[in-house]
Amino acid sequence: MLHHxxxxxxxxPLVVGQYxxxxxxxxxxxxPMWEFYACQPKAMAMKDFATVRVxxxxxxxxxxxxxxxxxxxxxxxxxxxxxxxxxxAHPPKLMFDKEDEGLxxxxxxxxxxxxxxxxxxNITLSWNKTIELTDDVVLTFEYGRxxxxxxxxxxxxxxxxxxxxxxxxECNEAFGMPARKVRELSATNVNxxxxxxxYSRWVGSKKEKDVRFEVKDRFAIFAGPELRNxxxxxxxxxxAKGLKDFFTVTDLRMRLLKPALGGTYVQRENLYKYFYAISxxxxxxxxxxxxxxxxxxxxxxxxxxxxxxxxxGQDCGRCKKNFRSxxxxxxxxxxxxxxxxxxxxxxxxxxxxxxxxxxxxxFIDFLNLVTCISxxxxxxxxxxxxxxxxxxxxxxxxxxxxNVCVDCNCNRVGSLANRCNETGYCECKDAGVTGxxxxxxxxxxxxxQGCLPNVCDDxxxxxxxxxxxxxxxxxxxxxxxxxxxxxxxxxxxxDTECDSVSTTYLSLSALVASAVSLHMQQLLDL
Numbered sequence: 249m250l251h252h253x254x255x256x257x258x259x260x261p262l263v264v265g266q267y268x269x270x271x272x273x274x275x276x277x278x279x280p281m282w283e284f285y286a287c288q289p290k291a292m293a294m295k296d297f298a299t300v301r302v303x304x305x306x307x308x309x310x311x312x313x314x315x316x317x318x319x320x321x322x323x324x325x326x327x328x329x330x331x332x333x334x335x336x337a338h339p340p341k342l343m344f345d346k347e348d349e350g351l352x353x354x355x356x357x358x359x360x361x362x363x364x365x366x367x368x369x370n371i372t373l374s375w376n377k378t379i380e381l382t383d384d385v386v387l388t389f390e391y392g393r394x395x396x397x398x399x400x401x402x403x404x405x406x407x408x409x410x411x412x413x414x415x416x417x418e419c420n421e422a423f424g425m426p427a428r429k430v431r432e433l434s435a436t437n438v439n440x441x442x443x444x445x446x447y448s449r450w451v452g453s454k455k456e457k458d459v460r461f462e463v464k465d466r467f468a469i470f471a472g473p474e475l476r477n478x479x480x481x482x483x484x485x486x487x488a489k490g491l492k493d494f495f496t497v498t499d500l501r502m503r504l505l506k507p508a509l510g511g512t513y514v515q516r517e518n519l520y521k522y523f524y525a526i527s528x529x530x531x532x533x534x535x536x537x538x539x540x541x542x543x544x545x546x547x548x549x550x551x552x553x554x555x556x557x558x559x560x561g562q563d564c565g566r567c568k569k570n571f572r573s574x575x576x577x578x579x580x581x582x583x584x585x586x587x588x589x590x591x592x593x594x595x596x597x598x599x600x601x602x603x604x605x606x607x608x609x610x611f612i613d614f615l616n617l618v619t620c621i622s623x624x625x626x627x628x629x630x631x632x633x634x635x636x637x638x639x640x641x642x643x644x645x646x647x648x649x650x651n652v653c654v655d656c657n658c659n660r661v662g663s664l665a666n667r668c669n670e671t672g673y674c675e676c677k678d679a680g681v682t683g684x685x686x687x688x689x690x691x692x693x694x695x696x697q698g699c700l701p702n703v704c705d706d707x708x709x710x711x712x713x714x715x716x717x718x719x720x721x722x723x724x725x726x727x728x729x730x731x732x733x734x735x736x737x738x739x740x741x742x743d744t745e746c747d748s749v750s751t752t753y754l755s756l757s758a759l760v761a762s763a764v765s766l767h768m769q770q771l772l773d774l
Contacts, residue, residue, distance in 0.1 A: 286587025392508025539579025567592035572604030662686030
């Protein structure tokens with residue numbers, strides 16, 4: 249029975265619903281020991297750690313300088329954007345700076361001077377780290393919210409993208425979707441991607457600046473309007489398939505498709521009042537550490553979990569070396585209130601270490617030793633420390649790596665067997681066969697289901713009488729000649745001259761055969 253006496257680090261009382269303690273040092277009937285809990289970092293302002301990319305190039309105003317006007321004063325176009333003047337520039341960094349009281353600073357796009365060509369802009373936030381959203385994503389627009397836009401997410405660092413929410417003044421017209429509100433969703437479809445008209449219609453008020461992705465409203469479906477029933481929320485996040493991933497991202501992208509129109513149709517006589525301007529982006533979340541860390545730090549240019557529970561990796565996504573007696577598993581919110589830490593553990597086989605390739609041992613009485621049995625991952629030996637026949641040690645992998653043994657992959661024709669030495673070189677079958685996998689030939693040989701000696705080449709085994717060597721395999725003889733090297737003349741009749749020529753070529757044939765034998769001996773001596 250545990251008597252909870254907290255005497256070291258991580259011993260603050262566990263805050264219900266926060267999972268912010270990974271372990272406590274406690275006393276038990278068997279002495280002091282660690283007690284582990286599921287844990288996660290606190291939520292923070294994620295915009296402080298994001299890199300921002302604005303596309304396409306040239307979409308930011310000011311190069312060249314450009315004048316613009318507002319919907320409130322559409323024909324008083326005295327404002328100017330000039331990238332070369334700090335007082336008139338509107339670079340992307342102004343979406344993330346702190347606002348002085350009463351003075352908004354903002355990124356701004358070029359105006360819609362090329363109408364009817366669409367005015368399109370993408371704003372991408374990347375973390376190079378998996379994060380979990382804990383509050384609404386809020387974009388603050390100056391001079392009107394977009395008439396049409398899409399918020400997208402990526403879970404693989406921007407390689408693929410998926411829609412998160414659609415925004416339009418007319419959802420059916422813009423995206424062919426009915427307009428919905430998050431508050432209308434239920435527990436069975438809380439992760440549905442919807443189109444909303446709440447943040448796109450022109451209201452003529454400077455106070456209506458925000459566009460939201462309503463995370464808290466979706467949480468409230470399980471936790472109640474004031475998020476008091478967190479137990480139910482965490483239970484649902486754990487048990488509902490795909491729900492936790494819905495609030496998980498590595499990147500967010502805002503696709504701005506149509507600027508604010510001021511409540512009217514596009515007025516082509518004055519296109520300087522149509523543009524995008526964003527003064528602030530708020531993204532609140534926590535590092536995803538798979539419930540194996542309660543701290544997340546910015547290190548070497550990216551966020552990294554300070555992993556507990558003998559886990560490691562940027563997301564605590566694998567077990568540490570020598571703690572792989574069982575497969576890695578993420579922590580769990582359940583059972584409440586402390587969850588399941590699913591700690592990575594070292595093998596517990598007495599004095600026997602199997603490097604994570606076996607979880608069974610046997611005592612051999614007459615040898616007085618303990619040995620691992622049923623070694624996996626193509627390993628063998630008392631401690632699963634060697635590779636099976638047909639495999640060799642991957643020198644770049646640790647002994648406890650599942651890929652420590654690599655297939656020899658010897659060529660079946662050129663090798664004696666699928667066996668290799670400690671560097672991966674196979675034992676070749678015939679003279680002339682070479683290469684790490686016995687799938688290549690030495691000089692003087694060619695490959696044909698093994699290595700065969702060259703019939704002809706460009707050095708010693710030269711085709712005679714104008715013959716040409718074909719792929720070192722045979723001589724292509726001209727009319728009137730024959731033989732391996734075209735060294736014989738085709739004779740008709742029994743005349744003396746032909747017999748004489750034949751005798752000459754027979755002598756030549758013997759000479760060539762002698763040269764071939766000498767050449768082969770030289771190759772074998774290499």
